[in-house]
Amino acid sequence: MSLGENIKKFRKENKLTQEGLAKLANLSRSYIADVEKDRYSPSLETLKTIANALGIKVSQLIGEAETVQSGGYVINNEILTEDEKRIVELALKQYREMKELAKKEADK
Template sequence: MSIGEKLKAARKQKRLTLKEVASVTNLSISYISDIEHGKSLPPIDTLTSLCKALDISMYSFFKEEEPMFLRETTLQGELTELLRDFPDWSPEDKEELIRYLKAKKVVREGES
């Protein structure tokens, strides 16, 4: 999949219009469209701006297996925030979370 195709897929996945992305990035609608259709190859700073607007990783353009639609760092940040008060949880809640994570691990290992 080309850079433009990946950008378009990410934009569509997020249900953003070209106009909305153009507004956030200060790029023209026609230029973004040209990139999506493979008529233009964006320089790194433009690609960086588009990735930021679409909340995708630059790395996703170079590694096929990485999901584009949520950055790993976003998920880690969300998890960190959710666990911020973990030391204050009741022992029962802590045990419940550990049991859940262990069960998910067993399921994931069974899928591979």
């Protein structure tokens, strides 16, 4: 999902119009529309302002993976099932083991 699509998704989840988000973020409605259509790339400060107006983190706007307080995981704004979580954890464990082995081989 693009940045603009994420902003639109979170705006709609918050039951806000573009005008409503614009007012909360102290931006113009047309600017919000252009960002949602990926015509403009907002600065980090503007992203922070939009995220604050939506009550979320900037990382959520840009679609970064993050841990959910319930103990689940979110990747690209999708909550993983328990099976998916175990697979990701196993893959990460294997990746770290392989990385450590490669480091030891390089140190020889």
